[in-house]
Amino acid sequence: MLQDVHRHAAFIVGVVGFSLTLGCAGEPGTAEAIEESADAFSTAPGEPNHEEITSAALSFLKPAVISALKIGNVSTDAEFHFSNAAHFDDCNFSGGAAFIAEKQAEAVAALGPGIAQLDGDALALLAFSRSLHAVQDFYAHTNWVELGGDVLVDQSLTAFPALTPYSAVPSTGFIVVQGKKPRETAVTRDDDAPYPEYAIVTFRQRRTTAYGLVSGTVDYEPGDHCPPPVAMTHDELSKDKTSLTDRVEQHLAAKALAIQQTRHEWCRLNQLAHDAWGDAGTARLAAWVADPSSAPDCTTE
Numbered sequence: 001m002l003q004d005v006h007r008h009a010a011f012i013v014g015v016v017g018f019s020l021t022l023g024c025a026g027e028p029g030t031a032e033a034i035e036e037s038a039d040a041f042s043t044a045p046g047e048p049n050h051e052e053i054t055s056a057a058l059s060f061l062k063p064a065v066i067s068a069l070k071i072g073n074v075s076t077d078a079e080f081h082f083s084n085a086a087h088f089d090d091c092n093f094s095g096g097a098a099f100i101a102e103k104q105a106e107a108v109a110a111l112g113p114g115i116a117q118l119d120g121d122a123l124a125l126l127a128f129s130r131s132l133h134a135v136q137d138f139y140a141h142t143n144w145v146e147l148g149g150d151v152l153v154d155q156s157l158t159a160f161p162a163l164t165p166y167s168a169v170p171s172t173g174f175i176v177v178q179g180k181k182p183r184e185t186a187v188t189r190d191d192d193a194p195y196p197e198y199a200i201v202t203f204r205q206r207r208t209t210a211y212g213l214v215s216g217t218v219d220y221e222p223g224d225h226c227p228p229p230v231a232m233t234h235d236e237l238s239k240d241k242t243s244l245t246d247r248v249e250q251h252l253a254a255k256a257l258a259i260q261q262t263r264h265e266w267c268r269l270n271q272l273a274h275d276a277w278g279d280a281g282t283a284r285l286a287a288w289v290a291d292p293s294s295a296p297d298c299t300t301e
């Protein structure tokens with residue numbers, strides 16, 4: 001696995017280094033080379049949703065930086081194929097949240113003065129792209145959208161928060177359904193209802209009722225944390241393709257939230273880099289930006 005990470009990091013150094021050397025990522029030869037390399041990692045015959053979300057959210061970055069983030073993002077499906085945490089599957093919310101925080105901490109560490117700049121940038125891009133994959137999967141693989149969640153799961157600028165089993169997500173009040181339910185509580189859903197009603201999970205504790213947040217189960221990923229009465233398979237719940245014609249509306253809603261969250265993660269990364277390394281940390285990230293005027297205003301977004 002470590003070797004794989006280095007292989008990808010070396011590849012991304014190649015992509016970034018190539019365009020930096022030429023000084024213009026927009027030159028046709030360079031752009032074509034990057035596109036061809038990116039194709040090798042695409043999730044054919046799927047739709048390029050992770051790529052589109054990343055481009056739409058981070059369009060203000062340099063083309064070579066966006067390409068590196070897309071490659072790292074998409075390759076997460078191969079490198080972390082068996083990890084439910086990296087894709088928010090199997091109701092592994094605490095694992096998914098920890099994966100995001102860990103990858104972003106790795107990105108910040110790589111932006112420090114201890115690593116040569118080009119290597120550090122490549123490692124930071126790879127680690128950040130992994131975290132973006134997971135935040136994007138969150139909206140496609142959970143019932144956030146079906147529960148009516150129309151805000152981001154987290155909009156703080158501190159490290160991505162823990163999603164602790166059976167805690168309430170502050171932004172919506174949804175209860176994280178993960179593992180065995182606490183005593184004297186109930187989790188239910190109507191398996192016979194049509195989509196999207198069957199995806200609505202209810203959590204009851206004494207006289208209070210709240211919505212329950214779950215994700216779909218994936219057989220080949222070890223560890224299933226979805227309680228049997230409310231468990232749904234990945235196919236029953238995922239909305240990661242437009243080809244799922246019964247849930248186009250939910251697909252679009254999930255994609256819009258994923259774009260917003262991805263844009264927000266840029267702000268979080270900047271804040272974390274500043275917390276760790278001061279202005280030198282944010283200067284490293286500023287060098288990734290092509291068009292500062294369309295970058296988010298991180299004091300308000």
Ligand SMILES: [Zn+2]
Nearest residue numbers: 077086087137
């Ligand atoms: Zn995934």
